[in-house]
Amino acid sequence: MTHLTRRNFVKTGATALVSGMVSAPFLSSRAKAAEPITVGGIHDTSGILDILGKPMAQLARFAVHEINQAGGLLGRPLELVEYDPQSNMQLYGQLAQKLALQDRVSVVHGGITSSSREVIRPVLRRFETLYFYNTLYEGGVCDRNQFAIGTMPDQTVANLMRYVMKTHGKRVYVLAADYNFGQISANWVKKYVTENGGEVIETEYFPLDFGNFGPTISKIQASKPDAVISILVGATHLGFYRQWAAAEMLSRIPLASTTFGAGGVDIKQLETRETDGIINAATYVSGIQSKANQDFLTRLNAFYGDDAPFMSELPCTTYEGMMLWAKGVEAAGSLDRMKVIEALESGLSFEGPSGRVSIDPATHHTIRDVHISELSDRKWTVLETTQQVPPTATQEVCDLSADPDANFQHKL
Structure with a gap:
């Protein structure tokens, strides 16, 4: 394994592996010497979904950097192990199993399409490895081992x-x-x-x-x-x-x-004459005028420099998913999967760049702000905001407090 930098990663076979301890100058000497906590990621940095996966991978790394910069978790640094499934459905399951059994990570963040999630999710449930799915999706998954951090259609x-x-x-x-x-x-x-x-x-x-x-x-x-x-x-x-x-x-x-601009790379790849005037509904756009978002963008741009991603919903929810997991570990005082799940089910929330994000205990989905925005010259202007929108449709079909062993996706 190598130390992860902004421009460095190791290629392994058909998949890309990003691993190592993100630079953490403020870790105490004791924390630096402690055994790292390994965190897994499965993000498409190649293949037909790479315009979504690349910025998600960047924000997973940045979140690990910020956690380490703040002292790590439980007095230990985080070490990120990340694989590229190349938008290949077979690889999602193989890599999920590798992270769970070989790399023995405490949590996996990843997957983009619903089909990729439904390959990853049963593998991680079987091997009792906590799973964070940080992508907008159609809703309806009811699984205590998974937390869905992105937005649902009934929100956007x-x-x-x-x-x-x-x-x-x-x-x-x-x-x-x-x-x-x-x-x-x-x-x-x-x-x-x-x-x-x-x-x-x-x-x-x-x-x-x-x-x-x-x-x-x-x-x-x-x-x-x-x-x-x-x-x-x-x-x-x-x-x-x-x-x-x-x-x-x-x-x-x-x-x-609700999908254009979700990864941000699409906006950079198209000319402004091809995008000006497009209207978007998302939990995050870079044009949010809050101090939390502006401070976040300043830190991100300082870390990545010219390689900084065009910030949008999917990288933002990836960052927020990592931070919510970290808050769960801190609240639990442990890496024990069930203790972390119970801590997250306590109504835990995070004040992130998109606003306040809270875990809905009954569904493991999020309550969050939704913004209607318009794009002009690669800049989003927020037109209106609906605050703290719950995942109501999933709430109607999923109650993990009543049925903690539930394991299904209801077709909403």
Whole structure:
């Protein structure tokens, strides 16, 4: 293992391993000498989801750095062991098992798609290794061994559709990634559009490797919706935004999304003429004007310099997931999995860059702020904020206090 720096990681076989103790100048000599606490990560730093995974991996490293800088946990430094599954479904399970059995980590943070989560989750449950899934998803997982730190559709889609229909009109056209998350999220869009007296003109689904959106754009032009809702995911789907702007549609029909900008790299890869005016619903955007967020960005930029990621929801929730786990360890005074779970179930919260984030004990999901924002010149302007939105849909189907052995995902 090597010491982790901002520009250094070790390549091992087909997967990338990031390991070692993040630079921690303020650790006491006793803490430096203590046996490290190993923390696992599974983040896609290559493959079709790398535009999401790379900034998540960077923020996992930064969180470990900050924890170590503050003295570590239980008088011991953290050591991050991270693998790249290359967006390969088979590798997620193999790497989860390796982290649990060989690396013997205290917790694993990782996974992006719902399918990757559902490969990782049963492995870590079987081997009794705590799992933090820090990505926005469709909701409904009920598993005491997992904490879901990202946003749910009833937190983001609900607020986005209310805003879009109030501001732009009630006829919408939906584009979604063709897998579990996209399909279920599209159903949520339909639910909230219908509840607000609107109409979904059409919903189209696209595989993650699909990139030719010309025919779809022609159909949208012909149907003349009041707004287009994008639930597209990954690098190949960026083709839609390029082709939409090339067709001069960005200024004609409002475009709103809960996934665009989630990783931040997509905003950097596209030109401003291809993104200006896009509306977003997320728990975090860099334009949040709080002291906590501005201080966070200052520290992050100082740590990474020119390599600093464009901050967005997924890296932010990765950072917050790591910090919530650390607070659970501190509150438990132990690395014992069940003691940490019980500490997290006490209603523990963290004041992070997105605002206050609290663990909902019954579901292991989070209560958090949701912001509606608009992008201009690669900067998000917050238009409105709904504070402390609970994961209500998952609360309706999951109660871990009543059934701590639950292990399912309810299709919401």
